[in-house]
Amino acid sequence: MKLVSQPLSKENFAPFGEVIEASEHANNQMNSGTFARFDNLATVTNAPNGANATISMVRSQDPASLPYEFNLIEKHPLCSQAFIPLNDTVFYVVVGPRGDAIEAADLQAFVTNGRQGISYFPGTWHMPLIALAGGQEFLVIDQANLPGNLVELTLSQSLTLNA
Amino acid sequence: MKLVSQPLSKENFAPFGEVIEASEHANNQMNSGTFARFDNLATVTNAPNGANATISMVRSQDPASLPYEFNLIEKHPLCSQAFIPLNDTVFYVVVGPRGDAIEAADLQAFVTNGRQGISYFPGTWHMPLIALAGGQEFLVIDQANLPGNLVELTLSQSLTLNA
Numbered sequence: 001m002k003l004v005s006q007p008l009s010k011e012n013f014a015p016f017g018e019v020i021e022a023s024e025h026a027n028n029q030m031n032s033g034t035f036a037r038f039d040n041l042a043t044v045t046n047a048p049n050g051a052n053a054t055i056s057m058v059r060s061q062d063p064a065s066l067p068y069e070f071n072l073i074e075k076h077p078l079c080s081q082a083f084i085p086l087n088d089t090v091f092y093v094v095v096g097p098r099g100d101a102i103e104a105a106d107l108q109a110f111v112t113n114g115r116q117g118i119s120y121f122p123g124t125w126h127m128p129l130i131a132l133a134g135g136q137e138f139l140v141i142d143q144a145n146l147p148g149n150l151v152e153l154t155l156s157q158s159l160t161l162n163a
Numbered sequence: 164m165k166l167v168s169q170p171l172s173k174e175n176f177a178p179f180g181e182v183i184e185a186s187e188h189a190n191n192q193m194n195s196g197t198f199a200r201f202d203n204l205a206t207v208t209n210a211p212n213g214a215n216a217t218i219s220m221v222r223s224q225d226p227a228s229l230p231y232e233f234n235l236i237e238k239h240p241l242c243s244q245a246f247i248p249l250n251d252t253v254f255y256v257v258v259g260p261r262g263d264a265i266e267a268a269d270l271q272a273f274v275t276n277g278r279q280g281i282s283y284f285p286g287t288w289h290m291p292l293i294a295l296a297g298g299q300e301f302l303v304i305d306q307a308n309l310p311g312n313l314v315e316l317t318l319s320q321s322l323t324l325n326a
Binding site (some may be wrong): 020021022026030031032033034035036037038039040041042043044045046052053054055056057058059060061062063064082084086087088117119128129130131137139140141144145 | 183184185189193194195196197198199200201202203204205206207208209215216217218219220221222223224225226227245247249250251280282291292293294300302303304307308
C-alpha cells in the first residue's frame, strides 16, 4: 500500500500530536522583550506514576531512502514523545489514531518543512523515526526507559512511503 | 565586578545543571541501530504538584553586546529549565549556587561551544538569557507559567560579563 505525504501543519496533525514551530506572531515575550516567546507549543505529558521526562539527542547513522517500505509501527502509551531537528532537516512522520487496533489503511503521512518538530500524544501510533541522510541530529523529549511504554505492532500489509 | 567566562563542560556545570550535547560515544541506540542515541542528557524536573512541562521556542529580537552589564538574576524554584539552540549558537551562561541568598561574588560565567544546550536545576540562580545577535532561536523546556516559579533578585553590585 502506498503512502503519499502531505505538508505538516498544526491543523492536520492535531489528532495525533503537536507541531513545534514558531508561528508568524509570538504569543509571549521574555526577558524584558529581548526575546519573542512562542509559548507552550507542546506539552510534555508525564506517565501517571509521576516519572520525569528526559532530554536526549539522537544522530542518524544508517539513513533510509524513499520509497521506504515498512510494516512495523509503535506507540508509547504512557507519555508524549517529541522530536525536534537541531538544524534545518526535512523528515517524514507517519501516524495513526490512538487505540488498541490499527491497520495500514488508517495511517497518514506528513512531511515537515525543515524547521518543524513534532510531539506525539501518548498512544499515537507512528512509524519509528527515519532519516534520509546521515549525521542528522534531533532533540528527543520522552520517557524512553519507562517499563510498558513501548508497544510495537507488525502490520498485516506493508506500507511504502513515497516522497 | 568583572565576570570572565570559561568554556562550558558537563563537569564544571555540574553544581548548577546539565549540559545537553552529544558526547563522543553514544550511550544507546534507537530504531534498529539507525540512530545513535545520547540518552538522558537532562531530566525535566516537574513541579511537586505534578504540573506538566511544556516545550516552547524563543527568538532573540533585541540582542545584547559584550561587555554586558547587569544586576538582575532569577531562579525557578519549582522546575528545571532548559535552553537548546536550534542552530549553532554560542551563548553565555551565568549561574550561582542554589539557596536563598546570593551575592555577585558567588556567580560564575560559562560560554557554550555553539552546539551545547543547558538545563538549570530547580533553584539555580542565573542571568536571564541574552543573545548576541538577532534571530537566534532556542528551544525551551520549562514550566514558565507556574505560579511561584519565578524569583528575581537585584544584586547590590552590578556585574560586567566579558567575552
